[in-house]
Amino acid sequence: MTRNKLRLAIVGAGPAGIYAADILLKAERNFDVSIDLFDHLPAPYGLVRYGVAPDHPRIKGIITALREVLDRGDIRIFGNVRFGEDISLDDLKRHYNAVIFATGAVHDSSLNIPGVGLEGSYGAADFVSWFDGHPDVPRTWPLEAESIAVIGNGNVALDVARMLAKHVEDLMVTEIPDNVAAGLGESPVTDVHVFGRRGPTSVKFTPLELRELGELRDVDMILADEDFDYDDAARAAVAGNKQVFVIDKVLQQWRQREVGEASRRLHLHFFAKPLEIVDDGSGRVSAIRYERTRSDGAGGVVGTGEIREIPIQAVYRAVGYFGSPLPGVPFDERLGVIPNHEGQVLLRDPDTGESRQMYGVYATGWIKRGPVGLIGHTKSDAMETIKHVINDLGNWWTPEWPSEESVLEMLDARGIAYTDLDGWHRLDQHERSLGEAEGRVRIKVVPRDDMVQVSRGEA
């Protein structure tokens, strides 16, 4: 089959979707390309806008590079359009030659210990959405606890612990929305306890993010000597791995610090496996019960049988993100991803159990390979997927209505208040001017309706 144009839909305008569009447009190919990028949020950039912490301006700055891609003007964006509600796979088949799903992962992985459903037990992803001003979460967050547990030893746990322990005055230079500043300002927190089941040399923190924790004003770092009695495996990890070496150095420096003056404390508990979130008898969190573990000498840990308990009034579970299924698209319930081979989506035959390629359907980013890795990794991901999109030319769909106008007609006929690139510029400018008035870079607009109205010039 010969073709001279690829009409491509990309669902998800996070970094993975934008990089995929950019890479395809720049790739060597013998056909023209026209790309429409859909996102259910009225603003682009996915977790860079709604996941990366507000006090990480350097990472938020990646938005500038993503924005440059969109500003070239060769990609159309349709925000406020949800795949699975506003548009379906059949709609895409009628209008495009192929689709790439880049829908990421927005929900918390589950943690199966008793008490996760108690009042005061929260998923980190929900808290992150709140402090980053996601339009679809409530405006208020219950910050009433003095002692808080954070379960997890990855960067999201660090973000959550830092945002809980940091004094709100030190966040006022950032883009945090007004409701978040007001909520954090009321927090009576004094102690944040971070729990990881492994030792200090097995954490998933990255050194830069860990170091930042120790720079918080008026916050003491509390570590226990018993966690630093390294065995041979731990010593070998410090000697043989640069990242572990730096992490160990940072932790050792904190151990030397004088503590006792600060009004808030951040406790790092290693070799501590949470067993249960304890009920106060009325359905509220009152403590966290955990088992002390020890190294098994081969990089893992085993339980020691020693059970400990720390009184707390809130728990944040930062044990990873998980992808969501999309109607009509295969989904791996165990891994939370779209099953694929290098980005080519695979369909499993329920009778034979064999998988075959679902022509015209591709995946990239976190929904392709799971919620691990940094923004930069979504670029290499996109390259792999795009290579197949190009090579699969003979297997693309043949749409009934391939024109660019027909998509606009469909969205208009359905009364969908979509936002476009000009709309994003309007919202961006509006948020910047809100910030400027208070000497800040930006103040985010949070309610979805307000975002849409500003974008569409209806405010």
Ligand SMILES: Cc1cc2nc3c(=O)[nH]c(=O)nc-3n(C[C@H](O)[C@H](O)[C@H](O)COP(=O)(O)OP(=O)(O)OC[C@H]3O[C@@H](n4cnc5c(N)ncnc54)[C@H](O)[C@@H]3O)c2cc1C
């Ligand atoms: C709390 C947190 C902090 C992080 N901090 C850093 C950091 O400091 N540095 C770093 O490099 N990386 C960081 N990351 C990782 C980084 O955010 C991810 O690597 C990256 O965002 C993954 O990109 P993605 O495009 O696959 O997914 P996403 O960024 O999640 O984008 C997916 C997009 O798809 C859209 N979408 C989903 N479902 C639908 C649907 N049904 N219809 C239409 N659109 C849909 C979403 O609205 C979203 O815009 C962090 C992640 C988290 C969770």
